[in-house]
Structures are given as structure tokens and as C-alpha cells.
Amino acid sequence: MKIQIKIILITFILSLNSFAETINKESAWVGTFSKKELTSNLSWWLEAQLRYSLDLGGVGQFLYRTGGLYTLSKTQGVGLLYGYITSSNTNEHRWALQHTQTYMENGNFKLSSRSRFEYRNLEDNNDDSFRLRYLFRLDNESFIVWNEIFLNLTDDIWTGERTVERNRFFIGRSAKVFNSKIEYGYLNQFVPRKTQTISEHVAVLYFFM
Numbered sequence: 387m388k389i390q391i392k393i394i395l396i397t398f399i400l401s402l403n404s405f406a407e408t409i410n411k412e413s414a415w416v417g418t419f420s421k422k423e424l425t426s427n428l429s430w431w432l433e434a435q436l437r438y439s440l441d442l443g444g445v446g447q448f449l450y451r452t453g454g455l456y457t458l459s460k461t462q463g464v465g466l467l468y469g470y471i472t473s474s475n476t477n478e479h480r481w482a483l484q485h486t487q488t489y490m491e492n493g494n495f496k497l498s499s500r501s502r503f504e505y506r507n508l509e510d511n512n513d514d515s516f517r518l519r520y521l522f523r524l525d526n527e528s529f530i531v532w533n534e535i536f537l538n539l540t541d542d543i544w545t546g547e548r549t550v551e552r553n554r555f556f557i558g559r560s561a562k563v564f565n566s567k568i569e570y571g572y573l574n575q576f577v578p579r580k581t582q583t584i585s586e587h588v589a590v591l592y593f594f595m
Contacts (some may be wrong), residue, residue, distance in 0.1 A: 391562040411586045412440040415573070422595040427457045431467065447473045453482075461488040467502075475544065478508040494527040495557060506545075513542045517551060531557045552577045 417435035424430055432452050439446035453467030463485035471477070482504045490497040499522050506515040516539040523532035536551040545551055558571015568591065575586040 407581070408583045408585055411584060412588075413446060413586055413592070414438045414440060414589045417590075417592045418595065419592065421455070429455045429457075431455050431465065447471060451480075455484075462486065479507045479509070480551070481505045494525070496523075496525040498523050498525075508544060511544060512546065513540075515540050515542045515545050517545070525560075528559050528561060530560055530571065546579050548578055549579070550578055556590065568592065568595070 392551045407575045415435060415437045417433065420432040422430045422432070430452070432477045433450070435447075435449040436445060437447040437449070438444070449469060450468055451469040453465055455463055455465040457463045463486045465482075465486075467482045467484055469478075469480035469482065471480060482502045485501045486498065487500075488496065488498045499520065501521075502519040504517045504519065506517060508514075518537045518539055518541070520535060520536035520537075521532055523530070533556075534554045537555065538545050538549055541547055553576045554573060555576075556571060556573045558569055558573075560567055570591045573588040573590045575584075575588060577584040577586070
């Protein structure tokens, strides 16, 4: 687990190097997530996210993701997921291999991680891309904090031509609402670029059915 923490810290520090200009943006993200058990080890995942740009006054992006999840053990699982992401001028198809792991769980305290290896295909663009994502998460009763680093494995113009493609840091709370759970809080999305860096401040509300 110490290795994973060091990787996050190193890559996050690298992503905070000085850039030509940093632009601040404001957004609100709402998402619904559902996991349906098919057998004792196999389940189906459904997810939809609407990402609203407060600066533009309209929907900036819509994401739909679905796929199968398989439980390997009490602490590990794998999955094969497909995502469709659409915005005002682009449509992306995204396949991902996923691995999840729980390092520690004691009562309401939990440390876990999620890794995704993604194949990204942008419509009307021949430059397909591969990306690695690593999320490290801490849950303590209703308190949540996580960080996710995105690393490009290919060098493409549309993905920023950088190894560190973006970083997301979230801090918030969770609560039970009837038979569902909600997570809400603040997310910072840091997107480094050669000529212009974006720091996006996001209000998040997620529903887990």
C-alpha cells in the first residue's frame, strides 16, 4: 500500500509543475450508479453521469458506462466495461479493463483502490489512445477522500501530449437515503497542458442504487 501512496504523491507533484497559464472553471456533476448481482461472483454495472458547465451554462459532457464485474475474492475484483462519452463536439467510445482491491477494512474504516486500463476511440479521429487510471480511496464512517491519477500511454494531440493527462481529488461525505446511498462533496480536476492548464472546481452529487 505504501508503494501506491508514493506513486500518487509523485505523479500529483509532477502534474503541479509550473505551466504557462492556469484557467479556473466551475462545474456540477450528477451521477447514478447501479450494481445488479447475477450470480454469487458475477454482477452487472450501470452508470450515467451528467457534467454541467457553470461557465457555459449548459451540459458539458454526458457519460454512460456499463459492463460485467467478477469477484475474485473478498478483497479483489475485475471487470470489463464499455463507456460512451459525448460532448458538444466529440463522441468517444471507451473500453476498460478494471481491477479493484481492498487493502484494509475495519468497521467503518476502509482503504481501497481501483485501476483501469482504457482503450479510447474518438469518432472521426484515427489516433486511438491508451490510458491508465489509478484511484486510491479512504472511507471513514461518512467521510470520503480519494485521488485518481490519469496517465497517457500513447502520445496523441487530442489527449494533451503529456504523460500525466489529468488528476482528480475528491473530498466529501456519504449518507443513506431510503434504500440508496448518496455521495456529495468537492472535486478538483487538474488538467495540465503545454500552453494552458485547467483547474476545474466541481460540485459532485452521486446516487448509488
